[in-house]
Amino acid sequence: MKALFLVATILAAVAGQVRAQVGAQEPKLNPNNIDQVVEAMTLQEKARLLVGRNDPVFGGYAETEEPFTRIIPTNVAGYTQAIPRLGIPATALADGPVGLVIVSYPESPRQYTATGFPSGTLMACSWDVTLNRRVGEAMGNEALEHGVDVILAPGMNIHRSPLGGRNYEYYSEDPLLTGKMAAALVRGVQSNGVGTSLKHFAANSQETNRTGVDEIVSQRALREIYLKGFEIAVKESHPWTVMSSYNRLNGPYTQENRELLTTVLRDEWGFDGIVMTDWIQIRNTAAQIQAGNDLMEPGYQVQIDDIVARVRSGELSVEDVDVCVRRVLEYIVKTPHFRGHSFSHTHDQEGHARLAREAATQGMVLLKNDGGALPLGGEVKRVALFGRSSYDFLAGGTGSGNVVKPYVVNLAQGLSNAGLEPSQEMEEVYEKYIEYVGLRNRFEGVSLGRSTIPEMTVARGAIERQAAENDVAILTIGRQAGEGGDRTIKEGYNLTAGERELMEDVCDAFHAAGKRVVVVLNVGGAVETSSWKGLPDAILMAWQPGQQGGNAVADILTGAVNPSGKLSMTLSVSAMDHPSSANFPLGPAAPRRGNQPRENVDYTLHREGIWVGYRYFNTAGKEVSYPFGHGLSYTDFSYSRPTVRATGDGFRATVTVTNTGKVAGRESVQLYVSAPAGELDKPLRELRAFAKTGLLQPGQSEVLTFEVADYDLASFDERISAWVAPRGRYTVGFGASVEDIHATGAYTLGREFILKVNDVLRPTMELK
Numbered sequence: 001m002k003a004l005f006l007v008a009t010i011l012a013a014v015a016g017q018v019r020a021q022v023g024a025q026e027p028k029l030n031p032n033n034i035d036q037v038v039e040a041m042t043l044q045e046k047a048r049l050l051v052g053r054n055d056p057v058f059g060g061y062a063e064t065e066e067p068f069t070r071i072i073p074t075n076v077a078g079y080t081q082a083i084p085r086l087g088i089p090a091t092a093l094a095d096g097p098v099g100l101v102i103v104s105y106p107e108s109p110r111q112y113t114a115t116g117f118p119s120g121t122l123m124a125c126s127w128d129v130t131l132n133r134r135v136g137e138a139m140g141n142e143a144l145e146h147g148v149d150v151i152l153a154p155g156m157n158i159h160r161s162p163l164g165g166r167n168y169e170y171y172s173e174d175p176l177l178t179g180k181m182a183a184a185l186v187r188g189v190q191s192n193g194v195g196t197s198l199k200h201f202a203a204n205s206q207e208t209n210r211t212g213v214d215e216i217v218s219q220r221a222l223r224e225i226y227l228k229g230f231e232i233a234v235k236e237s238h239p240w241t242v243m244s245s246y247n248r249l250n251g252p253y254t255q256e257n258r259e260l261l262t263t264v265l266r267d268e269w270g271f272d273g274i275v276m277t278d279w280i281q282i283r284n285t286a287a288q289i290q291a292g293n294d295l296m297e298p299g300y301q302v303q304i305d306d307i308v309a310r311v312r313s314g315e316l317s318v319e320d321v322d323v324c325v326r327r328v329l330e331y332i333v334k335t336p337h338f339r340g341h342s343f344s345h346t347h348d349q350e351g352h353a354r355l356a357r358e359a360a361t362q363g364m365v366l367l368k369n370d371g372g373a374l375p376l377g378g379e380v381k382r383v384a385l386f387g388r389s390s391y392d393f394l395a396g397g398t399g400s401g402n403v404v405k406p407y408v409v410n411l412a413q414g415l416s417n418a419g420l421e422p423s424q425e426m427e428e429v430y431e432k433y434i435e436y437v438g439l440r441n442r443f444e445g446v447s448l449g450r451s452t453i454p455e456m457t458v459a460r461g462a463i464e465r466q467a468a469e470n471d472v473a474i475l476t477i478g479r480q481a482g483e484g485g486d487r488t489i490k491e492g493y494n495l496t497a498g499e500r501e502l503m504e505d506v507c508d509a510f511h512a513a514g515k516r517v518v519v520v521l522n523v524g525g526a527v528e529t530s531s532w533k534g535l536p537d538a539i540l541m542a543w544q545p546g547q548q549g550g551n552a553v554a555d556i557l558t559g560a561v562n563p564s565g566k567l568s569m570t571l572s573v574s575a576m577d578h579p580s581s582a583n584f585p586l587g588p589a590a591p592r593r594g595n596q597p598r599e600n601v602d603y604t605l606h607r608e609g610i611w612v613g614y615r616y617f618n619t620a621g622k623e624v625s626y627p628f629g630h631g632l633s634y635t636d637f638s639y640s641r642p643t644v645r646a647t648g649d650g651f652r653a654t655v656t657v658t659n660t661g662k663v664a665g666r667e668s669v670q671l672y673v674s675a676p677a678g679e680l681d682k683p684l685r686e687l688r689a690f691a692k693t694g695l696l697q698p699g700q701s702e703v704l705t706f707e708v709a710d711y712d713l714a715s716f717d718e719r720i721s722a723w724v725a726p727r728g729r730y731t732v733g734f735g736a737s738v739e740d741i742h743a744t745g746a747y748t749l750g751r752e753f754i755l756k757v758n759d760v761l762r763p764t765m766e767l768k
Contacts, residue, residue, distance in 0.1 A: 028087030031333045037086055038325055043318070045083050046325045047307035050289065052078045052093070052276075052299030075102045075112065076148060077279065077400070078298045080328065088329070089337045093197075093276075093297070094148040097155040097169040098396050098546070099403035100139055102146055112345065114142050115352040116395050116405035116547035119524060120155055120181075122363035124171035124568035125543070125631070127668035128692050129184035135359055136188020138352045143194045147343040149335040150195040150241055154182040155401070156229050157204050159526070159569045160612055161584045162493060165207035165486040168397040168524030168544055172568035173613030173628070175225055176687050179232025186237035194336060195240030198233055200278055201265070202226055202254060204245040206604065207486045208585035211280060214248035214603040216765050220680075221609045222250075223716040223723075231269055240273045240331055244293055246280055251764045255280070255288050259760035262292040268757055274324075274331045282306075286316040294324040349406065353548055360545035360552035362666075365565040366538070366632040367529065373516045373537035375559025375634060376420070376472060384470035385412055385422045386506055388456055389478025389522045391430045396544045397524045399483020405547045411476055411520065414550025418558050423470060430456060455498040460505050467509040472516050474557070475506055475536070479523035486585055487525065493575045494528045507535045520553060530573040530625035541565070559634060562665040564692070566631030566737065570613050570624050577624075579608035579616055607767050614738045615683040629670050629687075629737035635661025635698070637736075639669070644732050644745035650709035651747040653689070655734045657704060659696035668692045670735045671706045673713060673747075676728030680715050685738055688712050710753040721759035727752045 027036045041049075075094075082090035095101035100114035115138065117123075123132050143151050155169035156178055164170075171178040186196045203215040203226045217226060233239065242265065244255040254260055255277050265271045276295035277288065285296060285306045296303050310316035332338050366374070385391075393410035396402060412422045437453045440446075467473070477499055481487050490496075495503070507517045517536040521527060524544050533539060540563070545552050555561040575581055589601045597603055608616070614628035641656045657667050669692070672685035689706035696702060713730060714723035727749045733741040 026085055029329060029333065029338070030087075034326055034329045034333070037088075037329060038322055040086060041083070041325065043308055043311060044304070045086075046321050047304040048081045049083065049088070049328050050295060050307065050321070050324050051081065051303045052295060052297040053081055053090075075146075077101070077152060080295065080332065081299075088332060089335075091149040091332060091335045091337045092147055093150045093152060094143065095152045096401040096403065097153040098401050099405075100142045100146060100148065100151060101400065101403055102148070103404060112146060113404050113406040114146070115139075115347075115349070115356055116403040116408070117356050118360045118363055118546040119168040119396055119544040120171050121168055121525065121568060122360065122543035122545055122565070124177055124181050124363070125365050125541075125565040126359065126363035126692075127177070127566055127670075127690055128362055129180055131359055131362055132181050132184040133188035134355060136185040137191055138188075138355055139185075140189035140192035140194050142347045142352070143189070144192045144336055144341065145344045145347050147336075147345070148194065149337055150197055151189055152197045152199060152243060152400075153189070154185045154196065154198065154233075155200070156182050156198055156233065157200055158226055158229070158612065160205045160606075161578060161580045162526035162569070162572065162575055163487045163489065163581070163584060163586070164205065164525065165481050166397070166399065166401070166483055167526070168481060169401045173570065174568065174687050175228035176232065177568055177690065178229035179236070180690075182229060182233040183237035186233060186239045190237070190240065193334070193339070195273075195331070195334070197241040197243045197276065198230055198239050199243035200245035201230055201242050202245060202260065203249050204247055205606075206585060207484055208589060209601045211246040212248070212602065214251065214764075215606065216250060216603055216763050216767065217606040218609055218763055218767055219718045219721075219761055220716045221606055222761055224610050225612055227264065234265070234269045234271050238272075240334065242271065242273065242275050244275055244277050246278050250761055253283060255293050256284055256291050258291040259758075260291075263758050263760050266292065274327045286310040289316060289324055290320050292324075294327050356546045357548035357552050357555070360548060361555050361561040361563075363543065363565045364545065364552065364556050364563055365541040365567055365630070366556070366563040367541055367571075367626055367630070368533060368536070368539040369632050370537050373518065374540075374557060376557055380471045381421055382470040383415055383420050383422045384466040384473045384510075385415065385426055385476070386458065386473060386502060387476035387478065388430055388434055388453055390474070390476040390520075391427060392434050392453070392478070393549050394478050394480055394522050394524070394544050395547050395549050397482035398480060401482065408547050409550035411474070411550045411553055414552070414554035415474075415557075417551055418554040418560070420554070420558070423466060426466065455496060455502055457498060458502060458505070460509070463505050463509045467513040467515060470515075472518065473506050473510045474518045474520060475503060476520045476522050477527070479525070479527060481524045488587060489575045493526070495532060500532065503532060503535055518557065522549070526569055526571055528575065528625070529571055533625065541567075559663070562634045562663055563631065564633060564666040564668065566629050566668050566670075567626060568628075570617050570628045571626040572617070573623055573625050577617075577622060578613075579611050580606070583607050603765070605765065605767055609767070610683070615686065618738050619684040627737045627739040629735060630740075631668070631737075633661075633665045633667070635659055635663045635665040637661075637665075637667040639734050639742035642732075642734055642743040642745045644747050646747065647707075650707070650712065651732075653706040653708065653732055653734075653745060654703055655743055656701050657693050657696070658701040659698050662698055664695050664697050666693050666695055667736070669704050670737070671708070672733040672735055672738060672741065673708070674731040674733070675713065676726055676730065678724070678726035680717060680724070682715060685733065687738075710749060711755060713749070714753055714755065721757055723753075723755040723757065725749060725753040
């Protein structure tokens with residue numbers, strides 16, 4: 001039987017080669033003849049189409065005897081291959097989640113930049129899906145005009161731990177907020193006729209040993225926490241592509257996991273695009289194709305050879321190959337390169353910069369504002385600006401999400417642009433200090449980034465002099481992180497000893513002079529605030545706000561924009577308060593001892609299950625520094641006239657929000673649901689919907705509406721492999737945070753909701 005199969009395969013290949021010689025008779029790809037093109041392709045061509053390329057010649061491999069040699073890319077992350085005889089163009093794939101990542105080289109005739117938008121975390125803290133769609137529209141326009149067919153975004157992994165290295169790219173600890181924000185970005189990008197790639201699918205929860213770690217997750221936690229956001233985005237925005245992650249998941253690599261990539265993603269959720277790998281070295285190419293992984297990136301010649309050899313040996317069926325080829329062709333016919341779009345290599349730089357500034361202001365979170373310390377009034381003119389990050393401002397994180405930006409507005413520049421006067425003496429000292437540390441690192445051969453520059457020590461006498469000469473002190477604390485490594489508690493989550501000493505000295509000196517101190521957190525992820533938040537008068541969580549960051553911070557500090565951001569994660573008292581911290585790498589990986597796998601390095605047990613973020617803290621009554629959803633404003637809001645009405649398959653809720661303060665502002669309302677007692681342990685409250693008002697003038701009201709389906713109320717019951725919502729009375733809370741519920745209603749589910757799904761993705765180890 002195997003011999004017959006081999007003969008048939010060879011005959012088919014020969015026939016394909018004959019067809020290739022009859023150029024005029026070959027079909028040219030169009031949306032209506034994909035099956036005909038698949039039939040006309042040779043096995044070699046099919047294999048080529050499933051393997052990406054990353055060489056400097058668009059659409060062709062460089063000649064090399066070593067198939068594993070990494071060829072330097074041109075301006076994007078990778079390509080799909082061209083097959084000119086069949087009218088199949090190459091297409092371009094580019095990072096990233098916070099803006100288009102295009103790279104130019106010194107020898108290039110022109111240097112290209114793209115808009116550096118705020119981090120994903122900041123965008124989630126805006127709780128504004130319309131705004132995120134607008135950002136997506138701008139990103140998509142830049143992709144279209146710079147020759148890119150797919151932006152490798154949005155990043156959607158859950159903030160399982162506050163120490164996650166790439167948290168800045170991701171939205172939240174909550175899957176609903178993650179899914180809704182991602183869906184909005186996808187709709188915005190794809191409105192330009194370019195694609196997106198949801199990433200990293202799935203449970204890419206740590207950077208430590210990210211290409212080898214086996215994430216062991218219960219079926220319930222996987223379905224409710226780590227897959228739910230992807231499910232929402234797939235169903236609501238129809239992304240062109242999904243990127244399978246580096247890690248293993250309950251045994252197999254996600255890239256080779258048919259239960260994940262086909263059973264769940266395609267069969268259950270209805271995804272109809274292509275799945276591409278994250279940028280990895282060679283793995284089991286046949287297993288990836290059999291799992292439903294259509295495109296291998298960045299692509300190596302050995303993978304093409306492997307596909308051909310496996311088909312000819314019978315280890316890989318040509319039918320599996322054809323399925324993937326057909327999907328890749330269905331993707332290609334949608335792309336700008338296929339449509340013959342003429343790339344301008346220009347975009348509306350000023351307009352997109354204005355949008356980046358607006359977006360940044362909407363997601364900054366005012367954590368504290370004692371005594372109306374902010375906004376800074378007209379009596380404030382001279383500013384003592386402390387902290388190296390005030391002058392070396394962090395627009396975004398590191399790694400593949402690092403946008404090549406035209407500029408970054410630091411905080412000193414932003415305050416000056418707003419009409420304030422930062423101390424020129426301090427600016428000169430800090431800039432020389434930053435330059436000196438950079439020169440010293442190079443001299444000593446220390447290849448470290450800007451994030452390694454320690455905080456500058458400032459003598460107490462100098463601080464007291466600044467307190468006498470200036471009207472207010474602003475201290476910026478910076479934290480950098482990104483791809484390839486997770487953060488540490490000592491110098492990543494907590495303040496360093498130098499930062500703590502500087503903050504105490506500044507607060508002592510300025511308070512003694514009767515003047516205010518404001519702390520600005522220029523960070524990519526959550527940081528510890530509990531031990532020091534009593535020191536300053538105000539704390540602004542500015543995140544990493546993109547290229548217009550300094551201007552946006554100044555907008556908030558001066559009151560040009562009223563802050564309306566709210567936390568998309570919990571700020572705990574201690575990093576170890578998160579249950580996940582006991583199951584997370586907390587430092588450099590320990591050396592391997594023989595073949596013994598290392599916990600939290602070679603495998604990570606998600607023993608905390610669904611108790612991630614506020615689901616744990618709120619349910620356990622555990623003290624936090626600032627709760628999920630928290631954020632202050634310069635005005636006040638009241639919630640009134642809550643309604644909850646059944647719709648047949650769920651409920652529709654409304655609440656009236658009124659601005660009861662003295663200045664215009666916006667309010668994000670979070671709808672939490674508490675379930676009746678059932679057979680499954682459930683969180684005290686779970687976010688089930690959210691909405692944000694427009695800009696309300698004092699005394700103005702707006703009615704917000706929320707739609708919740710019975711399916712949205714369900715939890716996953718592993719015993720019967722089904723989503724289940726018990727019948728009974730559900731309490732509906734309209735909150736300013738998970739701990740600040742302003743109005744309530746109720747919904748009664750008359751009979752149990754149950755939706756059976758496939759019994760897949762079982763963990764391979766005990767999680768107790």
